[in-house]
Amino acid sequence: MAEAMAESYNRDSEPTTRTLLRRVLDTADTLTPRRRRSARVSAQKALLETPSSRRLSSPTKMNVRRRSHRARSIGRLAHVHTSGNLEEQTPRTLLKNILLTAPESSVMMPESVVKPVPTPQVVQSSRRESSRGSLELQLPELEPPTTLALGLLAPGRRKQRQRLSVFQQGMDQGLPLSQEPRGNGSASSLTSSLNLTFATPLQPQSAQRPGLARRPPTRRAVDVGAFLQDLRDTSLALASPGDSLRTPVATLPTDTVLEDTQPFSQPLIGRSPSVYHSLPCLSHTEAEDAKRAVSHRTQSSGPRLQNHNPGKPTQLLAGKAKKVDALAVSFPNNSSAVSGEDGVEPLQDGVGEEAEERMEESLSVSKVVATTGTQGSVRMEKSKGHREMTEAAEAKEPEGSSGASLELASSTTEFLQARRPQFLEPAPPPSAAVLSSEPLEPLSTRLPPRARTPGPRPRQDPHKTGLSHYVKLFSFYAKMPMEKAALEMVEKCLDKYFQHLCDDLEVFAAHAGRKTVRPEDLELLMRRQGLVNDQVSLHVLVERHLPLEYRQLLIPCAFSGNSVFPAQ
């Protein structure tokens, strides 16, 4: 009785969710609402229009249901329905429970006093809250049954959810976690998804689907323009000292980057500019070249580039491949353009360091940077090659220097060109040639005049400095003290090994009539080495030894939307 009266009273006032729900509950049948509604739709349209049209964007089912409800006598007592339905756990019963227990509060208005509500309603109300703005009563169809049922059945779980929701809210908003109802704050909070209304902390939408709650933040493509601008700024701001200066300084900031255990995580993006600033190695020309390289690169590099990009500054600085990796990885770049920037790249391996050292030297030459930029872009293509790439480039250098200017089989040779300043004169032409077979002659012609600037001393340094990282690794894994002479021998051997490697890669690429080294070349090399055979394929090795991020880049995988990444 009282309910009916209350209902009628409510009906007179502005229809809120509560009132509508009440109406629904009063008028609807206890049976499943979906089946018989169509018959009654026409009769009750007029009645329903005013309240429903104003706020409700309710789904059709709801409308139909409401209309059918309207067909019933409005004065029916609600309690008749409520009493019988508790055991059934239908949407209707759930809604009824909500109405019975939830406080009379408007969704829109912030509440000064929010009473703690029994948890089942919390779940329900939270959801209602989440759909604020529209009095969508999807609830009956979708979540209320499940959540409310869960809430009723598992109070423990509810508490967990609450805690989770609180935690999530705290995380998302950076607010201190509190178990108190935060009805006040919710209305003023910006994020509508974080429902902090009603009573006890509500679950944000994401928490309602725990599987999605911890989804890592989506990586946004690096803004190439801004990135390049940053590069230019830093390069302009910073002088370009000699290599020796760069290396010690560079190592310091990159160390911090190295520590990051999630190389591909987004936060690094923000740090990268800072890293750049801290790295004095970037020269002005580098930025320019990077830009040029970027423009060139966009075509050539495929999705492979992604992990390579921004390693450049770190590479230059860090003798350590790790640093390179960290930085390179820090840019979850999707843009090949970005990757183009670095000559530096990819070399996640230490070999890259060697190249880097040489590159640094070459980079000191403005034009050389162009080549490195192109090289870097080229290098990016070889996501697999890592050091082999650079090695191949190294290998190519002698060849290139012999005069075969534009027939570099592998783009790495470009890189090599930059690497060995003593070969720079012949090198620039070859280096220019490779990148996606684009005519880089204007760049190369400009290179020779500047190639001579690095003196003989810097030539020696970068030659071997890149391998120091590997030598240190070697001494670490040897687990016993090693003589310096032995370490030097090791370094020599590594040098030869990488040279051979890159030679082979280059030759393989040429054998297939290509100018760029591709993963197929690397696979052939590994076959010859015996690492890859009929039992063990390249992908197996990738899965075994490389971290997940590289695996994603190297092994094609089908994603939603009929897309394969990386594209073949």
Place this chain on the structure above:
Amino acid sequence: MEEEEEGGGEEQQQFSYRQRLKAAVHYTVGCLCEEVASDRGMPFSKPAIAAVSELTFRQCETFAKDLEMFARHAKRSTINTEDVKLLARRSNSLLKYITEKTEELAQFNTEQKAKKKQKLEEDNTRAVVPAEAAAARKDGP
């Protein structure tokens, strides 16, 4: 049972085939070693010759597999001189030798082709000249 026997038989056949091949290789290696020994004045011991022949045999297998891989890498189905050159690139002298030989072969081939072309041209001209002469005669008078 039969299959096993057949399989076993095949294996045996293969095995005996291999043994014969090995024996042939061993013989050739032995002859070469004798030559080198007489040149250098230092004889070869039997185990040494056996080791060399075994090594040669295994290396031949490796070479064959590599050549096949190279050809497939270049998207071909026949092994080419290019593949062989790629194989021999490690040792400079060998590479030089092979390239010289290939150049000789290429030259020889081109010469042969030139000869063939000349012959064809001669035949054509002989055929053409009378035809032209005939045509001229017809057009003229």
